[in-house]
Amino acid sequence: MTASHPTPPATDPDWWRSAVVYQVYVRSFADSNADGVGDLQGIRERLPYLRDLGVDALWLTPFYTSPMVDGGYDVADYRDVDPMFGTLTDFDNMITDAHALGLRIIVDLVPNHTSDAHPWFQAALVAGPDSPERERYLFADGRGTAGEEPPNDWESIFGGPAWTRVADGQWYLHLFDPAQPDLNWRHPEVRAEFEDVLRFWLDRGVDGFRIDVAHGMIKEEGLPNVGFSTMTTGQRQVELLGKGRLPYFDQDEVHDIYRSWRPILDSYPGGRMAVAEAWAETPQRLARYIGPDELHQAFSFDFLDATWSADSFRKVIDTALAESTIVGAPTTWVLSNHDKKRHVTRYGDGEVGLRRARAATLLMLSLPGCAYVYQGEELGLPEVLDLPDELRQDPSFLRTGESRDGCRVPIPWSGQLAPYGFGPEGSELSWLPAPATWAALSVAAQTGVPGSTLELYRTVLGIRRTHPALALGDGGITWQDTDPGVLAFSRATDDVELTCVVNLTGAPARVSGYGAPIAASAPLTDEGDGHLLPIDAAVWFERRLAG
Structure with missing residues (x-):
């Protein structure tokens, strides 16, 4: 570690076990030079906002040299910054400032494929x-x-x-776009190259890596047929993702790669970590990516895919916590990311979707483990569903008509007119247009406003960081007996208990016996010795335990 690349902000090697990680989609976060595209200097300027929000780390989507066919996930040079986003000096300055503010930096690594310009x-x-x-x-x-x-x-x-x-x-x-040729991970030069890439960024002070398509690098020997295709059956092979075995995903040999990476991560101070974007046909196979000799985490996409029902959430939570016990690593929770429709819209859009999204936030942030927050969800942003086709840039849109651009619209910071302070004062450029309705959702419009989604996030993230029952990170939960459609679970130390209650019944629910409310996604009504919890709402109760 050189003097110009300082070590991470704290020495706790287990920081990742209970961290809240904020995903920055780099070109949609903040634009520093008025070209309509977010950049590293823009992130640097907004670091105090993220510190004050209460997150522990940032995950940055790819900012490497790239033709940008797939938003930077087509990498032409793994050791440099694309001029669109700045320079290596900009990266160094950003990570230095982040560490000074107590924020860690996780970068995206794309090892399954390169750009065809590589x-x-x-x-x-x-x-x-x-x-x-x-x-x-x-x-x-x-x-x-x-x-x-x-x-x-x-x-x-x-x-x-x-x-x-x-x-x-x-x-x-190319398992993705033709501009993204798959690498042969049985070739020793490929393995040596990526071990060197890991060290390059670790030497610059990064705290971890999000491994893109972590399940994909090894293909079955002989490249056998799947046995069906869209043309013959009408079913796309991608529909098996996470449900069945494909000869190009989740091969046993992929774990050899991560067993060779773990000693590299462990050789650096400060708890350097890696999280897998992995899909497997069973939770047991997904759990194999995690362990003391492989990766630290794998995203729990089942939580993201849960339907708005008590049964669905409880099943997903129980399964994830059981698997975390087996592998000895905490669960990683996520509600939205750059590949999925924003959860405000998935949960019904409009007022209903926002109400449920706020409740789901309290649910997620009270669970043991690590939580990932996608930029803009703290503002209650919905999916942008009406982008003009000619402005969409997702390569899958041209091939399938499906587009991920609606969750990638630059987030609003301030002002009454788009792009809402995305760039410097007076800048009107934005690589994707923001809706007129977003003026009321900007950071400036919500800051200091009681009950706003932004202030809700600030409140619950602050409690999560300091509350003894939540700061534990690991550990289980105790389900409470409730009426059908109401979820309630507790986490406790010897001195204090925190209970999260979520009302998914479709009608107000009476709640009592859990102590005093300390945070709620919607106002509660006092009712005798209890409270009336509104429809689609969640609350945290605190109760002091007898010593």
């Missing part, structure tokens, strides 16, 4: 079949009399075949 892939195209350069990727001859058909029936996650033919007749694999 020097390795450009060399592979020139070198031709059977060359050492092609061995770093997954090139194969086609089927048919003249090799005119793809090598197998694999499909891209973004729709269509997962193979593209090059001029000399061979095909290359």
